[in-house]
Amino acid sequence: MIKSLDDLRKIREExxxxxxxxxxxxxxMNTIEVLVGMATCGITAGARETLNTFVEELxxxxxxxTKVVTVGCIGYCHSEPTVQxxxxxxxxxxxxxxxxxxVGEIIEKHIKGGQPVENxxxxxxxxxx
Amino acid sequence: xxxxxxxxMVCGGTGCLATESEKVMKNLELILKARGYDKEATIIKxxxxxxxxQGPIVKIEPDxxxxxxxxxxxxxxxxxxxxxxGRKVERLLYVEPTEKERIxxxxxxxxYKKQLRIALRNCGLVNPEDIEEYIALGGYExxxxxxxxxxxxxxxxxxxxxxxxxxxGGGFPTGLKWEITMxxxxxxxxxxxxxxxxxxxxxxxxSILEGDPHSIIEGMAIGAYAIGANKGLVYIRAEYPLAIxxxxxxxxxxxxxxxxxxxxxxxxxxxxxxxxYGAGAFVCGEETAxxxxxxxxxxxxxxxxxxxxxxxxxxxxxCVNNVETFANIAPIITHGAQWFASIGTEKSKGTKVFALAGxxxxxxxxxxxxxxxxxxxxxxxxxxIQGGKKFKAVQTGGPSGGVITEKELDTPIDYDSLxxxxxxxxxxxxxxxxxxxxxxxxxxxxLEFTMDESCGRCTxxxxxxxxxxxxxNKITSGEGxxxxxxxxxxxxxxxxxGSLCGLGQTAPNPVISTMKHFWDEYMxxxxxxxxxxxxxxxxxxxxxxxxx
Ligand SMILES: Cc1cc2nc3c(=O)[nH]c(=O)nc-3n(C[C@H](O)[C@H](O)[C@H](O)COP(=O)(O)O)c2cc1C
Numbered sequence: 020m021i022k023s024l025d026d027l028r029k030i031r032e033e034x035x036x037x038x039x040x041x042x043x044x045x046x047x048m049n050t051i052e053v054l055v056g057m058a059t060c061g062i063t064a065g066a067r068e069t070l071n072t073f074v075e076e077l078x079x080x081x082x083x084x085t086k087v088v089t090v091g092c093i094g095y096c097h098s099e100p101t102v103q104x105x106x107x108x109x110x111x112x113x114x115x116x117x118x119x120x121x122v123g124e125i126i127e128k129h130i131k132g133g134q135p136v137e138n139x140x141x142x143x144x145x146x147x148x
Numbered sequence: 149x150x151x152x153x154x155x156x157m158v159c160g161g162t163g164c165l166a167t168e169s170e171k172v173m174k175n176l177e178l179i180l181k182a183r184g185y186d187k188e189a190t191i192i193k194x195x196x197x198x199x200x201x202q203g204p205i206v207k208i209e210p211d212x213x214x215x216x217x218x219x220x221x222x223x224x225x226x227x228x229x230x231x232x233x234g235r236k237v238e239r240l241l242y243v244e245p246t247e248k249e250r251i252x253x254x255x256x257x258x259x260y261k262k263q264l265r266i267a268l269r270n271c272g273l274v275n276p277e278d279i280e281e282y283i284a285l286g287g288y289e290x291x292x293x294x295x296x297x298x299x300x301x302x303x304x305x306x307x308x309x310x311x312x313x314x315x316x317g318g319g320f321p322t323g324l325k326w327e328i329t330m331x332x333x334x335x336x337x338x339x340x341x342x343x344x345x346x347x348x349x350x351x352x353x354x355s356i357l358e359g360d361p362h363s364i365i366e367g368m369a370i371g372a373y374a375i376g377a378n379k380g381l382v383y384i385r386a387e388y389p390l391a392i393x394x395x396x397x398x399x400x401x402x403x404x405x406x407x408x409x410x411x412x413x414x415x416x417x418x419x420x421x422x423x424x425y426g427a428g429a430f431v432c433g434e435e436t437a438x439x440x441x442x443x444x445x446x447x448x449x450x451x452x453x454x455x456x457x458x459x460x461x462x463x464x465x466x467c468v469n470n471v472e473t474f475a476n477i478a479p480i481i482t483h484g485a486q487w488f489a490s491i492g493t494e495k496s497k498g499t500k501v502f503a504l505a506g507x508x509x510x511x512x513x514x515x516x517x518x519x520x521x522x523x524x525x526x527x528x529x530x531x532x533i534q535g536g537k538k539f540k541a542v543q544t545g546g547p548s549g550g551v552i553t554e555k556e557l558d559t560p561i562d563y564d565s566l567x568x569x570x571x572x573x574x575x576x577x578x579x580x581x582x583x584x585x586x587x588x589x590x591x592x593x594x595l596e597f598t599m600d601e602s603c604g605r606c607t608x609x610x611x612x613x614x615x616x617x618x619x620x621n622k623i624t625s626g627e628g629x630x631x632x633x634x635x636x637x638x639x640x641x642x643x644x645x646g647s648l649c650g651l652g653q654t655a656p657n658p659v660i661s662t663m664k665h666f667w668d669e670y671m672x673x674x675x676x677x678x679x680x681x682x683x684x685x686x687x688x689x690x691x692x693x694x695x696x
Contacts (some may be wrong), residue, residue: 020406022414024292027283030405034284040155040210041273043255057234071188074153086210087153089234 195359609652
């Protein structure tokens, strides 16, 4: 039973996770995108676990300015799972061999701290299209 | 357990359900389960996305990918390709007709680009059968704020200053109507939501009720608080079973949470809502007929005044508002009157929902700021005319409105400008006609409708609409003379001036406006050898349609 505005707001908080995935900030300008390659080779190498760990961790930490998106093969089968982080206004950074154990580090340093995790970066001449 | 990373939104509006979206949903569920991904992706049945022409619609979130015309057989590819492997299913993306490009996101589609969704804010975004989602999006905060932090006067002032006008057709200022009802000295008052929606081709209210029923409950509760009512009614036509079902579920959930019932938000304000089913008579949308019908009487209008705000349901002050009007209330309370008043034109604020129908590419539901031009709606949002044909006219205001032609397409839409060009806003039906449509037949179509729907209470409307129809029939069968044209014209004005309620007062509008704009088409039917071009003593007394 809701007996005050505070009660209502509590319910609002509790169920926030239900609709989070559908809320896009006005023009998507402030959203950090996490793209996880989900091609066959990626999945074999553990991309699904990596992906789920990202979703879980970001959710747990309440980082609502992020969005995890699955993408297809980008042709770096030797370095799967691949993850690309797009921070608005910055060059996209591509990571290789991102097993689920490495997810925490990327969130901590890159998504929260703004500093790419150098030893995971795939240095390619990367033009964002 | 893995956290959900994807929402698969499947349209569960009446339009998409008619094109098998239920089966699409079933298949998606089965395949998702079979592949073992049902923890990672959730399927959500939403209300109408508005893009009915391209249904069934499936949207993938957070990717923001928009699939159209999804058949039950496409479910496999959506799961196997998109959900599991992250690859868009190209063939299901919307193809923009002029550029032939496949468009990925809802954001980039011309159909959505010019829209501004206030009344439809949650349609296609939430599961309408889940109050928790509505609350998660800020639902019921406006109600809480109104009754715990604002006085009744403050609520009414906010609605007045927002400039909101009734969306049911008349365009009467909502805040003023609330104030008049509030000022009535009566213990018992009622608030009624008019969900009769009888215009042919209109489905705005239905979609709101199906897609976001809580927004109506919230709007009504705020209105009830403001005017001092404890009981609300929704008069809804029985032909809207899905809307009734969703509204019934929503009412139950709101009661369970204490958002309806006794002492809402711990205050001494109590309010509840019941449903009344209409049998689908157009005239029952007229507020006094509606009230008679609610009381179990024949659905016939009364003479006004007294207005329902003074003497309504069982003689008590009653505020009747349209569905879309109520849908606008919560956002106005939340974002403020200034915000709402900053959208639209000088005298018409906010947005309007239109149901696009007829010979238009994107049949569907759109919400645009007041002041958008008809050309933008028809050619940009609506994607132009079907089959590359030429535009001829658009009828707004349903059977009460008139036709608007090419040369007036750049008129910015608002209540006053549409009246100025011989039509009216109406409730939002917009029927587009192409070069192959005969306008005399169009007028006849509408007259047939109003003739059938006339309740028979007053003679000008009961007999007049029938005679008008007969004359139109005679003319379109090639038997008409100039005398018939003259009689048609005079009778049109007689019915308009002499009828009791809005039905009869506006029924001749389609005749008058087609005569004004498409006189040639009337003439083409008339073979009057004595007066081949309508000259001589048959020239009408009224200026309308006279050829010089
Ligand atoms: C013949 C006729 C049919 C009407 N049908 C409807 C209707 O279906 N829905 C509606 O909201 N208003 C309809 N109206 C207008 C109502 O009488 C009334 O003005 C309206 O419900 C007031 O709500 P609003 O101020 O929010 O627009 C109709 C009026 C006439 C004359």
